[in-house]
Amino acid sequence: MRYDFNQIEKKWQDYWAKNETFKASNTSDKPKYYVLDMFPYPSGAGLHVGHPLGYIASDIYARYKRHKGFNVLHPQGYDSFGLPAEQYAIQTGQHPAVTTEANIKTYRRQLDQIGFSFDWSREVRTSSPEYYKWTQWIFIQLFESWYCKVHNQAFPISELVKVFENEGNEIIDAACDDNVEVFTASDWNSFSSVQQQEILLQYRLTYLAETEVNWCPELGTVLANDEIVNGVSERGGYPVVRKKMTQWSMRISAYAERLLQGLDTIDWTDALKDIQKNWIGKSVGASVTFNVIQSESEESHKIDVFTTRPDTIYGVSFMTLAPEHELVSQITTEAQKAEVEAYIEKTAKRSERDRMADVKTISGVFTGAYAEHPFSKAPIPIWIGDYVLASYGTGAVMAVPCGDQRDYDFAKHFNIDIPNIFEAVDISEEAFASKDNVTIANSDFLNGMNYKKATKRAIYELEQIGQGEGKTNYRLRDAVFSRQRYWGEPFPVYYVNGMPQMIDKAHLPIVLPEVEKYLPTEEGEPPLGRADVWAWDTKNNKVVSNDLCHSEQSEESHNGVYPLELNTMPGWAGSSWYFFRYMEDAMRDETFASEDALKYWENVDLYIGGSEHATGHLLYSRFWVKFMKDRGFIGVDEPFKKLINQGMILGTSAIVYRISGTKTYVSKGLKENHKVEEIRVDVNIVNASDEIDVEKLKQWQPQFKDAEFILEEGNYIVGREVEKMSKRWFNVVNPDSICEQYGADSLRLYEMFLGPLEQYKPWNTAGITGVHGFLKKLWKLYVGQESLNVNDVEPTKDNLKTLHKTIKKVEEDIENFSFNTSVSTFMIAVNELTAQKCTSKKILEPLLVLISPYAPHIAEELWQKIRNESSISTAPFPKFDPSHLIESSKNYPISFNGKMRFTMELPMDMSKDDIEAAVMAHEKTIAQLDGRAPKKVIVVPGKIVNIVG
């Protein structure tokens, strides 16, 4: 009987689907275990062999946990809202829902053929209304909440309103906008409804505000900070400019400290935690208020700055404001006005990218105004400069040129005084920025103190005069939540008198309307501005035609019909909570996930996905989870207990060399004699020895059809280059063809065999014959020409030794996510058992369970053949018995000065002294020593003998 993998794999995939083998139950006596993959965006290109890497790893772990007696939840779904489908829709006019559906079909077929143990009954799609109903619902909850800094927790906004009604807002310490005005209870009660709503917006966890956003004109939408890479859009690489727009934002900054602290409670890699830590960017220091020295006609102004070095307060010799700072226009003197305005105009024109590209050029302008030093009362010139960012801190700095290199460079450039406030430090060449070994000088009450002491004292003194306090600052900004796109979740929001109103939960979902084109309107409104039926009828609670709504007229004539929000939600909305949706299987209509389901599954035990989501999805999810916990919707504080980033599988591109100006291609070994151009060709027509099939190449593209080829030894050898797998390099390998040619089990084993999971590694299809050959050997161990090789004979000592060392190693490997070494272990085990001619069921049965997570199809087939039972999927994992590994003797390596010279077989239970005696008596020892007396003999029983001298 032959190993017919195509037939076997199809058979078991059908079996698993039909019997719902991997359906998880929400009620079980078994302990739960939740294994999750980052769900894919279903792109039109389908999967290539790089994509399933993480899915295979998580599938092995999920299957292993089932063998270990866990009730495993291992679901899969689609992050199916997104830009590519929309771009495609713009080009072709096809509805994104249609192309998305088609892409999902392809993905499902490709995933199924690899034999994953997903519970598909719990599938989610972020773009389906039954799912985004709950995304909209969570948005409403955020809108209806505020964050109390005293309790460090989010509460319903209704509670805040009660406080306002009774006590005003002075006693409230909330995460809110900076410019909130203080009011009393009677003020509040006298405010109009619109005024009250405006104030509440400043407290809500999702709020509408005019903010400076990252506008990408090419994409026609705003982008969040994590969607911008090196000043251009992550998707497409288009320029990004600053623009003021009214947008929904998420007050994630309220959670900065908890997002930081929470990292200590989860099992993620340090690398990933560091990325999030840097992104949150906590810095501890002080806020200091400087009074602007006013001339008689002016009103008084104050400038707040944030500094991490309040100890250097006496080193301040100027201040710098960001050009966008609101005070600039008010404090600039008449004499400096023209120069300042010219500078502002110049910097505003520079894109973010230009500004980043050219950090070395120092530029700035004096405003003509002076601030007063809080202690010395000395006048301090106020400058503006674009090295100060409007978006960080207060957009203003107290410049201490002796202690900060940027301030130093600025001062040097503009000939500003650089007072030295450090004892015995030379600052003639550069600033002294260190916090260690500092002694403050020329600083009045701070003289002689070190950094720590001086910082404490400076803050204390500032507090005494009411011009500062200790403060912690975070780099993390609130996240823009509006996108001017079509293919995303609509907001459950309509507007009355310009104020946003939430639609009641009972009327969700608000379904994405039809539009005739997916582009912005001529007036520059988002695509939803093209929808004809996109107004909210508050009387009938449904979406109605825009004709019924007359926004220009008075409130009465609206007839209760109001315009709906035209923006849609960003890609990260749906992915910030989907892991809870999988938990629910039966009551998806009534709730995002039922209490019982949430209580049983808690959170994700193991999450596998790419590290590119470090500052996006992985941070936003943690934020939403903390919020939902605060509001009592869930019971956990973190979504993902353990997280592993799988590395990327790279392509191995194939290169042919065309002699310049000719149609002749020269083999790699002969190219040195010619001037050549490198041309990448399809990797799928190159064999393991880097020889290309010239005939196939001629058919592949017309440019090769009548080309000449200079061969070496009868073959054309290609060059190789490891780079990202991409269509443009022709190095994409499709899992479909691998499964067809070698089978899913081979694909699974090979992806794991390539190297450590976390590492980047190149794919080379040629190598798959190694693991494929292993599977054939495995098959032959169990199945002979005519009949099965498996019988009830008692296992030999060697058989047991092989089995148990394999159990030990594989179990350790899976627990450590070291799947590559397990595959080698299987190879060794099968090689040994084949050599031992092992036929014992007591060996071959447990071996199948070990292999089953990795190569489930062949394991199922052989299991059925030898046990006549259905599925291996929940067979108990074999138990390791160390007694089978105990050796009676050890082949000791005998070293001289650390170099191994020969080995010697000695009993395991021999004493140290006896070993030494035996080794010293050995003829080779005597020969090695050549008459010298050894200085020392180190004997480590069971390990090694080392003779020094």
Next chain:
RNA sequence: GCAGGAAUGGCGAAAUGGCAAACGCACUCGACUUAGAAUCGAGAAACUGAGAGUUCGAAUCUCUCUUCCUGUACCA
């Protein structure tokens, strides 16, 4: 600049203080075959990026340097 990670045969890698290179690809030779593929058997190769230290013993621990990768960047 800052933070994190990596460096071992021709290639992917293993070994986490004790016989460096297990396992696989590629390579060479042989068997089977009309031939190829497949299969089986045999074999060669390479001293852990550089330097120092700790140790009886270092790929593994410590320090210095080099190169590469990832993230981040006028963050006050």
